[in-house]
Amino acid sequence: MAKLKLTLPGRRFVIGVPSVWLVVFFMLPFLILLYISFVDMGNDISPFKPIWDSETGLLKLKYENYYSIFQSSDGGGLFQTIYIEAYVRSIWYALCTAVLCLVMGYPFSYFIARSAPSLRPALLMMVMLPFWTSFLLRVYAWKGILADQGVLNQTLLALGLITEPIQMLYTDVSMLVGMTYVYLPFMVLPLYANLVKMDIRLLEAAYDLGASPFKAFWLVTVPLSKAGIIAGFMLVFIPCVGEFVIPSLLGGPENIMIGRVVWDEMFTSNNWPRASALAVVMIGLIVVPLAVYYHFTGDPAEARH
Amino acid sequence: MAEAGSRDNYLVTEKLVKRFDEAVAVDEVNLSIKQGEIFALLGSSGCGKSTLLRMLAGFETPTSGRILLSGQDVARLAPYERPFNMMFQSYALFPHLDIWENIAFGLKREGLPRSDIQQRVGEMLDLVQLTPYAKRKPHQLSGGQQQRVALARSLAKKPKVLLLDEPLGALDKKLREQTQFELVNIIEKVGVTCVMVTHDQEEAMTMAGRIAVMSKGRVLQVGSPEEVYEHPSSRFVADFIGNVNLFDGRLSIDQPDHCAVATSMGEIHVSHGVSGALNMPSAIAVRPEKIEINRERPTADHNVFAGKVKEIAYFGSYNTFIVQTEDGKRVKITEANTSRHELSHITWEDDVFFWWSDSAGVVLRD
Numbered sequence: 272m273a274k275l276k277l278t279l280p281g282r283r284f285v286i287g288v289p290s291v292w293l294v295v296f297f298m299l300p301f302l303i304l305l306y307i308s309f310v311d312m313g314n315d316i317s318p319f320k321p322i323w324d325s326e327t328g329l330l331k332l333k334y335e336n337y338y339s340i341f342q343s344s345d346g347g348g349l350f351q352t353i354y355i356e357a358y359v360r361s362i363w364y365a366l367c368t369a370v371l372c373l374v375m376g377y378p379f380s381y382f383i384a385r386s387a388p389s390l391r392p393a394l395l396m397m398v399m400l401p402f403w404t405s406f407l408l409r410v411y412a413w414k415g416i417l418a419d420q421g422v423l424n425q426t427l428l429a430l431g432l433i434t435e436p437i438q439m440l441y442t443d444v445s446m447l448v449g450m451t452y453v454y455l456p457f458m459v460l461p462l463y464a465n466l467v468k469m470d471i472r473l474l475e476a477a478y479d480l481g482a483s484p485f486k487a488f489w490l491v492t493v494p495l496s497k498a499g500i501i502a503g504f505m506l507v508f509i510p511c512v513g514e515f516v517i518p519s520l521l522g523g524p525e526n527i528m529i530g531r532v533v534w535d536e537m538f539t540s541n542n543w544p545r546a547s548a549l550a551v552v553m554i555g556l557i558v559v560p561l562a563v564y565y566h567f568t569g570d571p572a573e574a575r576h
Numbered sequence: 577m578a579e580a581g582s583r584d585n586y587l588v589t590e591k592l593v594k595r596f597d598e599a600v601a602v603d604e605v606n607l608s609i610k611q612g613e614i615f616a617l618l619g620s621s622g623c624g625k626s627t628l629l630r631m632l633a634g635f636e637t638p639t640s641g642r643i644l645l646s647g648q649d650v651a652r653l654a655p656y657e658r659p660f661n662m663m664f665q666s667y668a669l670f671p672h673l674d675i676w677e678n679i680a681f682g683l684k685r686e687g688l689p690r691s692d693i694q695q696r697v698g699e700m701l702d703l704v705q706l707t708p709y710a711k712r713k714p715h716q717l718s719g720g721q722q723q724r725v726a727l728a729r730s731l732a733k734k735p736k737v738l739l740l741d742e743p744l745g746a747l748d749k750k751l752r753e754q755t756q757f758e759l760v761n762i763i764e765k766v767g768v769t770c771v772m773v774t775h776d777q778e779e780a781m782t783m784a785g786r787i788a789v790m791s792k793g794r795v796l797q798v799g800s801p802e803e804v805y806e807h808p809s810s811r812f813v814a815d816f817i818g819n820v821n822l823f824d825g826r827l828s829i830d831q832p833d834h835c836a837v838a839t840s841m842g843e844i845h846v847s848h849g850v851s852g853a854l855n856m857p858s859a860i861a862v863r864p865e866k867i868e869i870n871r872e873r874p875t876a877d878h879n880v881f882a883g884k885v886k887e888i889a890y891f892g893s894y895n896t897f898i899v900q901t902e903d904g905k906r907v908k909i910t911e912a913n914t915s916r917h918e919l920s921h922i923t924w925e926d927d928v929f930f931w932w933s934d935s936a937g938v939v940l941r942d
Contacts, residue, residue: 475635476668478655480682481733490681494672 301554308336308547318543336548354532354549358556361529364443364518365511368450369458372507373500375451376458380499381492383459384466395463398456410449410520417445417521446522450511457510458503465499466492509557529553585644586611586769587632587737592641592651594627601627603793604641614763614770616784618777620816624793626741629773633662633739645736656685661735665742667726669714675725676701676710682733700728703762720751727759731766738763740772744779756782777817781805789813805863811940814861821867821907822940823860830854835939840903845878847934852941859940864910866936869897871922873929880931883907885924897922899930 309332311320324331343352383394401409416422419436427433439445469492477487493500515530522528529549536546587609594602602624609615617625630636632643634655643651650658661682669678679700683693701707704724714722723746730738743759744752760783763770774780780787781801788798789812797809808814811822825839832849837858844860852858874880886906887898897909909930922928 470668472664472666472668473670475633475655476662476664476670477681478635479633479660479662480729481656481685482681483656486685491670497672 304547304550307543308551309333310544312542312544315541318541333544336544337552339545340548340552353527354529357527357529357532358553360526361512361514361553362556364447364450364528365508365514367447368454368511369504369508371447371451372455372458373504376455376462376503377500380459380462380466383463384469391467395460398459398463402456406453407516410453410517413445413449413452413521414440417448440521441523443523443526446518446526449517449521450514453517454507454511457506461502461506462496462499465496465502469495505561512557513553583611584608586646587771588642588644589628589632590642590644592628592631592643593639594624594631594636595639600793602631602638605793605795607788607795607798609769609771610786611769612767613785614760614772614783616780616787617771617773617790618775618780618787618816619790620775623790625773625775625790628790629662629739629741629771632737632771633660634658659733659736660739661730661733661737662739662741663726663730663743665745667714667722667746669722669725669729671714674711674713675706675717678714678725679729679732682729686733696732700732703731703765704728719747720755723747723755727762731762731768735768738768738770740770742774743772743783744776745774752779759783781817789816791816807938808861808940811859811861814938814940819864819908819910821862821864823862823905825858825860827852827854827856827858827939834934837939841881841901841905843878844937845934846937846939848939850939850941856941860937861940862932862937864896864908865894865912867907867909867930867932869899869909869911869922869928869930871926871928874931876931876933878931878934879937880929881907882927882929885922885926885928888922888924897928899928 306322307319310322311331311333313319322331323329340352340354342349379398383391383398386394414421417439418424419438419440421440423439424433424436428436473491473495474487477491478484482490513530514528515534518526518528518531533546533549533553536542536549585608587607589605589607592602592605593600605624605628607615617628619625627636631638631651634650634653634657638651641651642649645659650660670681673681676697679697680693683696688696697710698707701710704727706721706724706728709717709721714725717725723743727743744755747755756779772780772784784801786798786800787804788795789804790796791812797804797813799807804813805817808817808820814820814822823837823839823841823844825837825844827835827850828838828843829836829845830850830852834845834847835850836843836845837860839860846860850858868874881901883899883901885897886900887896889896892913894910894912897911899907899909901907907930
């Protein structure tokens with residue numbers, strides 16, 4: 272197949288603009304973050320000190336910012352710190368959210384992909400429609416639904432199914448509900464894009480060879496949508512690990528996620544270097560497994576081969 | 577009607593109808609397919625042949641009618657419950673599975689022991705000569721090889737009926753001729769009853785034992801390639817299969833063993849009788865290769881006409897002439913190039929005679 276060839280200046284421009292964007296707004300901030308994570312805490316006027324010693328002028332890396340993440344100062348063992356707890360909790364909830372989104376999003380995407388082509392734009396619009404309302408408003412709306420005096424409890428009370436309100440808000444459940452609700456479209460869209468391309472004749476071939484509809488789905492549709500599943504999973508999981516707003520608004524006070532910890536270090540303790548170190552570790556926790564995965568499987572968009 | 581389920585009526589469709597909303601795709605089709613034969617459904621696109629095949633496979637449910645396999649109605653069975661396997665037009669090989677797993681897919685669904693599957697897949701790979709490619713993925717094979725994998729996959733379960741949907745449609749012309757014979761050899765070696773769909777009359781004639789010519793959801797004629805070619809039953813069939821000259825007129829002689837049709841060109845004699853009345857509108861079909869052409873008047877009594885050569889096309893193995901008669905009728909004539917100079921003396925605007933024997937023409941009654 273002939274590849275689309277752009278003329279040289281055109282190609283430079285097309286590749287160059289996003290590259291510059293990424294360097295200026297992604298790479299540079301990350302380097303600044305990395306820099307701050309290796310310096311001493313500052314004072315109220317400047318939140319961190321320069322990396323070289325003001326008297327000797329020598330380079331002075333402060334590894335304690337990282338060390339203290341893994342080893343608590345008050346006699347606890349290795350990895351027994353509130354930071355590690357927050358990381359584990361964040362990853363766990365992000366995983367739960369991604370799995371919930373997958374379980375809910377897969378049938379939905381499948382349904383859209385198999386519906387009449389004339390219906391699909393309308394159905395996809397319904398997936399994207401919530402984006403037209405402010406994200407904060409939508410999360411606040413869940414407060415109205417889940418609160419003790421909220422719509423859900425009042426309905427259940429009125430129906431006589433419960434005698435007193437159930438505590439739903441500020442629990443793990445309310446937080447997962449909120450996160451799943453907000454991130455569902457990020458699962459649906461890549462899955463849909465993948466499923467809609469699937470050749471229906473492959474399913475017919477599976478039926479023809481004796482596979483029941485369920486077997487055909489499991490042995491043909493699911494493996495062929497692997498790339499979509501992985502893409503959707505990553506799009507939900509990665510932002511969820513660092514999610515700050517939803518846990519703050521809907522989550523319980525005892526289950527602190529890493530986003531909240533970084534916030535507290537930054538604005539309550541005014542410890543920018545530690546906040547930076549926490550953020551760098553978080554990026555590492557996500558990027559390293561991802562890089563390893565890509566290394567062994569190649570581009571997930573090509574995974575179907 | 578012959579007894580149900582006999583060898584001659586192995587696969588039977590009875591008044592099979594498929595309607596999509598208001599459009600009738602398949603209209604009361606009655607077919608009897610013999611055990612072990614290769615049967616072709618031939619027609620242009622939209623004639624209903626694919627819908628008919630999909631009903632046999634179970635992908636479409638008939639609106640009415642029955643599909644009998646050995647006397648058992650299978651029309652309402654799901655595709656995975658029928659002993660029919662299909663080779664898809666673009667093969668529909670599973671891209672995520674290798675060749676071995678593609679062929680084993682159907683066998684695994686039967687829950688056979690692993691050793692049996694191993695053996696059967698091995699046999700199939702041998703049959704289509706792809707053993708060295710067992711661990712490749714479909715996209716790593718050429719079109720011809722993919723076609724053989726598709727064939728092996730559809731034969732692996734020893735189906736009672738093999739369905740072929742445009743089996744050679746995805747191959748280029750040169751490869752097609754070669755594959756055509758290979759495919760027939762394999763199917764005959766296995767001895768499976770085979771129903772194929774094609775729009776290519778050459779493909780149908782070389783591969784199939786019998787052909788059903790379809791148009792607008794109906795079967796117009798069923799017969800061997802020779803029957804369909806030499807004795808077309810209708811204008812459509814005559815025109816669809818190969819090239820034909822059609823002469824319209826009225827029946828002027830009506831005898832049991834011969835007849836004649838008066839056309840604007842003159843009377844045309846045919847050496848077979850027709851059931852009908854004098855003066856009934858009739859058409860005569862004459863194949864271009866059955867017409868002779870020369871500058872000298874031949875000695876024959878019948879079917880000799882004069883005209884002027886308007887076009888000559890050289891096809892290598894044969895020439896095609898378009899000769900126009902005085903009344904404006906354009907007649908197509910082909911002559912084989914048996915020697916290198918024979919017909920070269922006939923050229924544009926020459927006055928020529930053309931004629932054919934009484935047995936060359938066929939009377940069509942629609």
